[in-house]
Amino acid sequence: MSIKNILVAHTGSSGFESSVRYSAKIAAKHGAWLTAVYGGTSSYFDQVLGLTDDLHERLMSVRNEKIVQSVQLFDKLTAEAGIADRAHFISPVQVGNSSLPEIARSFDFVVTGYQPKLPNDEFRSVSPDLVALQSGRPVLVVPDQYVSESLADHALVAWDGKRSSARALNDAMSVLEEKPRKVSVLTAGDVLSELPEGIGIETHLERHGIQAEHLTRSRSGRSIAEVIQATAAEVGAKLIVMGAYEHSKFSQDLFGGVTHEVIRSTRVPVFMSH
Template sequence: MTIKNILLAHTGSAGFPHSLRHAVKVAKRHEAWLTGIYGGPSSYFDQVLGLTEDLHDKLKTVRAAKIEGSRELFQQEVEAAGIENRARFLMPEVIGKLSLAEIARNFDFIVTGYPPKLPTDEYRAVSPDVMALQSGRPVLVVPDDYISEGLANHVLVAWDGKRASARALSDAMTVLEDAPKKVSILTVGDVLHEMPTGTDIVTHLERHGIQAEHILRPKAGRKIAEIIETTASEIGAQLIVMGAYEHSKFSQDLFGGVTHHVIRTAKVPVFMSH
């Protein structure tokens, strides 16, 4: 995947400045276009509570001011990076009734912040895993308060040999091939079949000019998400690449899952595909 067209989805969270600055770095590095959008057409109060017209108007005014503040910050950051000619922030009146997923399908991938932590926020923000599912595009999730001097030079790829991890790896190839880049492949538990010589994932990466190490970790009763995050911290990885949930979204939310956990607790950006 060549990176030339990036969508920055702002869901109203406090982490927007960090996802914005990271998206600007990616756009500048790859000479890509960056489009910002304020996601979430309405709020919890709009959908659940019966508001008087006066209160509704006041909330609308507050929301408009917040969106304008986000647009101004977006403009400041792209101008500081010298990419203002390849950047645009779309206001709600331009988007109309289009969903975030409909818009995202016309981009290479989506950059966004951590999913909402407050239940009331769920009504105005689309979670990154849902974004990946509905749009068919990879999503880069940037943690709240994440700060880095540059882009990742060490990437951890969570690999179980399944469809979702293969899709994520393929979508991230441009990032992995961006030398100099150290790549570590992490497999948790005895989940891989023995492959014929020359058909394993490390060989595949080598043929793309990527020298990768394969780290095997036992599950040993621990959560896979915990092992992924611990390993990333131990080896100094600054980006995690992984497939989104393989099971239903309902079961992931009800019982918890690898994707669900990692994108809410990881300390570094997570690049995922469904």
């Protein structure tokens, strides 16, 4: 997959600046177009409790001020990256009733910021794993205040041999094939089935010109997400590639999951697919 059309999803969080900076670097490198969309930030009080016309007007005024500030920031960062002529900001009015997954289907992948740390802020955020599921497009999560002078030159691929990790690896292949780039494939625990020689993941990567080291780590009482994060720090990976949740969205919300835990605590960008 060549990278030519990137969507940045912004819902008013402070992670917008980090996600625009990083995606602008990607767009500049690949000669791609960058579009930002602002939406999904209606107030909890507006949704559930209802508001008087006066209070609603005040909230909309604050929201409109944030939108203006976001447009100014987007224009500034894309100009600095040299892609102003290929950058576009879509306002909520232009979005209308279209959902983020519907919009995302017309792009190569979606970039979004961090997940809020407070449970009662979850309603404000873009849910990367859910967007990946509903849009059929990969999602790149950039941590809040993440700063990098260059794009990642070392990727850690979380590999358990399941459908979603295979999809994520395939979607990220154009990124992993870039030279120079180091790739580490991580398997947490004894989860892989025995395959005939010559048809494993290492062979697949080698045939794409990717020389990858395969790391196996014991869980040792840790969650899979903790193993992924610890290994990324250990090997110095600047990008994590992984599949989105394998279970139902209900169980993911109720009990949490690997994807959710990783994107809440990651210190480097995470590229995920479902």
